[in-house]
Amino acid sequence: MALIYMISLIIPVYNTGKALNKCLNSVVNQTYRDLEIILVNDHSTDDVTNSLVQEWKAKDLRIKLIDKVVNEGVDMARYSAIQVVTGEYIMFIDSDDWIEKDALETLITISQKSGADVVIGKIKKIFHHWLFSKESPFERDWMERLIHHDELMSKYYLSYFGANILPIHLYAILFRTSVVKSANIKPSGLKFGEDLLMSMRIFPHINCLYAVNKVVYNYNVGVPTFSEKYFENWLESARLLYNIKMATISEMHYDKAIFYQNAELANYLKYYIYVCCTRRPNQREDNIEALNKEIQNPVYKKLSMLQNSKYTDKESIEYIINGDAASFYTHVENNMKSIWKKPHLYVLRIITSVKKFLSFMQKL
Numbered sequence: 001m002a003l004i005y006m007i008s009l010i011i012p013v014y015n016t017g018k019a020l021n022k023c024l025n026s027v028v029n030q031t032y033r034d035l036e037i038i039l040v041n042d043h044s045t046d047d048v049t050n051s052l053v054q055e056w057k058a059k060d061l062r063i064k065l066i067d068k069v070v071n072e073g074v075d076m077a078r079y080s081a082i083q084v085v086t087g088e089y090i091m092f093i094d095s096d097d098w099i100e101k102d103a104l105e106t107l108i109t110i111s112q113k114s115g116a117d118v119v120i121g122k123i124k125k126i127f128h129h130w131l132f133s134k135e136s137p138f139e140r141d142w143m144e145r146l147i148h149h150d151e152l153m154s155k156y157y158l159s160y161f162g163a164n165i166l167p168i169h170l171y172a173i174l175f176r177t178s179v180v181k182s183a184n185i186k187p188s189g190l191k192f193g194e195d196l197l198m199s200m201r202i203f204p205h206i207n208c209l210y211a212v213n214k215v216v217y218n219y220n221v222g223v224p225t226f227s228e229k230y231f232e233n234w235l236e237s238a239r240l241l242y243n244i245k246m247a248t249i250s251e252m253h254y255d256k257a258i259f260y261q262n263a264e265l266a267n268y269l270k271y272y273i274y275v276c277c278t279r280r281p282n283q284r285e286d287n288i289e290a291l292n293k294e295i296q297n298p299v300y301k302k303l304s305m306l307q308n309s310k311y312t313d314k315e316s317i318e319y320i321i322n323g324d325a326a327s328f329y330t331h332v333e334n335n336m337k338s339i340w341k342k343p344h345l346y347v348l349r350i351i352t353s354v355k356k357f358l359s360f361m362q363k364l
Contacts, residue, residue: 007091007108008177010093012040012078012095014071014077015049016095017046018048028063030101032105038085082185089175091174092170093217099217107121114146118175118208119212123216124218124219127221147210157257163260169195179206234272266313266316269291269294269328287329288329292325
């Protein structure tokens with residue numbers, strides 16, 4: 001008789017509302033039944049979420065609830081759950097996402113047959129509550145085969161430093177608990193990118209990995225939103241993440257990642273401008289002032305290495321290292337305007353606007 005292994009599912013919850021029902025329905029009705037479901041209620045402030053976590057705990061004995069008395073963020077929520085897991089495997093799930101009915105059975109069967117420490121499934125991204133969806137592509141050279149540690153580190157560890165090769169998220173992945181705990185993970189304190197950092201810490205401890213060509217996870221993209229508090233800390237957090245990753249490159253003697261990491265930092269700045277233009281276009285001068293303050297930091301001088309490299313947007317790099325925030329902002333702004341003229345992106349912009357309007361009307 002085959003051995004039965006418990007899977008610990010870690011689900012941080014914060015003001016998820018009724019979307020939590022879809023997530024937990026997909027979990028408790030899995031074809032694989034030996035589960036430990038750890039809900040971490042990160043001091044939710046809405047009554048619906050707080051009621052639902054209690055209802056679900058009473059409904060299914062496999063559910064364990066960690067009820068936080070203060071909001072500490074998703075990073076700390078995951079860390080708290082890792083300390084108490086008892087299963088041989090761990091999977092992380094966001095509370096507004098859901099998994100396919102046979103997701104866990106699919107992933108653990110492959111792990112047991114192949115000996116893989118980590119099994120990655122495919123993701124279906126759900127945009128704007130099923131207005132349209134998209135499956136994540138898999139590169140054929142790493143799909144449906146066992147990849148061992150040396151190849152993972154020499155070829156695929158680059159993914160964490162801006163070279164998009166292998167998925168670097170935490171969801172749709174089944175980890176052996178021993179691998180996660182051997183990474184000795186600590187909360188990062190990051191405002192964003194905390195899941196990437198946790199995954200990056202785990203990766204060097206993987207002996208072998210398998211990626212299956214099957215959708216197991218539905219990722220709810222929704223409409224991107226940025227609170228003012230989050231947005232104010234965004235540039236600082238991006239720079240902090242860059243510094244952590246550069247320290248890791250040095251520690252691991254992984255010099256091949258330096259170019260990609262610098263390119264990623266430049267792209268973070270460009271993304272910041274994109275968000276400014278789309279989310280608060282009437283605050284252009286304030287946006288430029290915040291950008292100017294940021295790029296005076298000496299760390300951005302390191303981007304000069306991109307001037308004589310394969311990085312394509314040399315003009316942006318020149319503006320950044322010269323501290324010319326106004327010209328940099330205008331350059332990215334003009335590029336963005338030309339991109340938005342493309343028909344399929346124009347339709348997406350309309351959909352986003354309609355969705356935001358309907359959400360607003362529902363609150364009236």
